[in-house]
Amino acid sequence: MLTPGRHLVLGNIALAEGALRAGCRFFAGYPITPANEIAHYMSQELPKVGGYYVQMEDELASMAAVIGASWAGAKAMTATSGPGFSLMQENISYAYMTETPCVVVDVQRSGPSTGQATMPSQQDVYQARYGAHGDYEAVALTPWSVQEMFDLAVKAFNLAERLRMPIILLADGMIGHMSEKLVVPEEVEVEERRRPSDRECTPFDTDDPSLVPEMPLFGEGYELLVTGSAHRPSGRRDYTPKYLQRKIWRIREKVLRAEPKLRDVVEYELGDAEVAVISYGASARPSYGAVREARSKGLKAGMLRLRTLWPFPEEVISKLAEDVKSIIVVEMNMGKVVREVERVVCGRCEVSLVSKVGGVLPTVGEVYDAIRRAVR
């Protein structure tokens, strides 16, 4: 592991380091560019801290192993990229249904399909939200720097434990494959799993206002049933509508209730801004460069950077729509988050898109030009 202090490291290594410090002790995965360095680092470091690294036969098995490890008591993670993320979706749905805390990393590459395996994109933002079947509310975090690969990895593990669900760490190949400054803190705040004190616990329902039940583990004497089928609070399979109705309501509502605390946006120069740029992940970097350039030339531009992409920060963006004349969404896809923004803004201000595909980032110049057009 890295010593506390300043390091020059690859984004993927920073992410793995953050995971280790958050208590990750199990990693299962299948190789894919541009996520490989995470598995590589975990394979070296996990055995040193009493953890386990398993290279599985594919992504389906990787996700299954992560879920099993979590129910055995380990904080568990897998890391993949677009095509592998698709293969994991079935078991990610199983993790939502069984309320299994775990972290799934998608270092997005340029698709569809094999696409440009070594090049970045932000094309999986809907896959992170809607990729798995069934009804659920997803949580996805989007780092814009090597430092945030570390910070948000820690946060993802803490949220997984707090909400008892899979958390998607939605990185991209630009930040994953880039080296820059990482400051490793002396200590990080780590949230531990809430375990039942009572043998008669109901692992799949609770009266607690958080709606997050305590989680018993296998091997500790509980009569524990875990199934992807509809079930009673005890875990026993039961198709009576009321049980699944309550379940779906609760796994959605537990996230919505937590949303004000999950909300994580960074505002730049929005005070008197007439034009607001909204971006996330790697594309937020040149976007912010453009906002600074616009400010230096006297243009009233600001920026809202989404660090938690899902659940979508509707309140913040709704308020922004009242304050600015124009919103520009910058993303490395054909326009996905822009549709969420349009839905929330609902015609109250102009919304436009700077879109970039083909494995390249938007440039400062391209975003700056869009700001200038919007000001006019």
Next chain:
Amino acid sequence: MRRDIIICGAGGQGVVLAGELLSQALFDEGYEVVNTRSYGAEARGGRCRSEVIVSDEEIYDIQLTEADILIVMSLPAYRRYIERLRPGGLLLLDEEVYKALSPGELREDVEAISIPASEIASRLGNPIVANMVLLGALIRKTGLIPLERLKEAVSSRVRPSMREINLKALEGGYGALEG
């Protein structure tokens, strides 16, 4: 101050390592650094490039489209990346590449310096350290950081059996140019 640097060549020539060591040295000197790399699926021989952005401020434009400095280690890489060099930029190329250029292929709107990197490396006993010769020459030409900083990076990152020859290659490149 901001400098955009591209190092390019063939897989196996140490392009990525050169980018990493240069980045580490610049980082140790206190600069903000962003280092990215790109390579083909081949372990050897494919096209390979390392980008180093160094600045005394935070870096937001993280993907290079143009460079101030281009370091070239192979002819195909020259042909692929030469247009990325800004007019007036600095081109450092291995003499073997320079000699292989067709008439008129050398850009005239840049400062081109040919370094006998492969030759110096071969004289030291291993052509693989030509990358370090070019880094030594870069430091002498630009004065970006003291040579010592680069030597420290090499000493801490390169395996012991290869350390001495890499350090000599750095000095060889540094000495090949007038300051």
